[in-house]
Amino acid sequence: LQSSTQPIFRAYENMETLKEDLFYKSVDFFSDHMLEKQRENPKEPAYLAMGMAYIELAKGERHLFELVASVEKREGDDIHEFLQKGDCAEFMEKLPDTSSLSTEQKREVFGMVWMFTHGVATQVTGKRIELDEDRIRDMLERAYKGFVSTLK
Numbered sequence: 001l002q003s004s005t006q007p008i009f010r011a012y013e014n015m016e017t018l019k020e021d022l023f024y025k026s027v028d029f030f031s032d033h034m035l036e037k038q039r040e041n042p043k044e045p046a047y048l049a050m051g052m053a054y055i056e057l058a059k060g061e062r063h064l065f066e067l068v069a070s071v072e073k074r075e076g077d078d079i080h081e082f083l084q085k086g087d088c089a090e091f092m093e094k095l096p097d098t099s100s101l102s103t104e105q106k107r108e109v110f111g112m113v114w115m116f117t118h119g120v121a122t123q124v125t126g127k128r129i130e131l132d133e134d135r136i137r138d139m140l141e142r143a144y145k146g147f148v149s150t151l152k
Contacts, residue, residue, distance in 0.1 A: 026064045033057050046094050047110075051117040051140045052133070058121040065125055069118070097148050105151045112147045116140070 012018040037053035038046050058065035092098075092106040101109070120136060123129045131139070 023067055023070070026068050029061075029064065030054065030057060030068055045096050045144075046091050047113050047117075047144055048137065048140055051113065052137060054117055055121045055124060055136055056133075058125045062125055065121065069122060095148075097145075101148070101151055109144075109147050109151060113140075113144055116143045116147075 008018065012021070034050040034053045034057075037056075038044075038049040041049045058069075092103070092110055095106055095109060098106050098109060117140060120131075120139065124131055124136070
């Protein structure tokens with residue numbers, strides 16, 4: 001921002017409030033980016049379009065990804081809580097090859113795909129592995145098919 005901290009702290013009560021606000025703004029930024037990519041590619045399965053967008057953004061916005069991926073516990077940011085609320089019902093209904101699965105099994109697939117995608121993003125962003133876009137796409141597709149096949 002190239003400014004002193006004074007204007008920032010006029011708007012925030014303390015550093016913790018600032019960090020919390022920044023965290024939620026970053027999560028929204030990631031979510032909006034993933035949803036936009038999914039809308040741009042309506043023929044591509046949502047899990048794949050959104051997963052690729054998440055990994056792409058993690059690589060391009062490493063510091064924001066580190067904040068979003070932080071292990072610090074925050075109220076309401078748990079993937080399991082999200083899955084239980086039913087907010088992901090629209091995505092679960094669009095999961096390919098899952099018509100024979102129960103809602104609970106679809107939630108399980110969604111959760112496993114999310115954890116796998118997050119793991120790939122973490123490894124690629126941390127430069128622990130080097131993968132090109134085609135390899136990442138192939139890995140996400142194969143992992144998805146594997147997760148679905150274990151529940152059929």
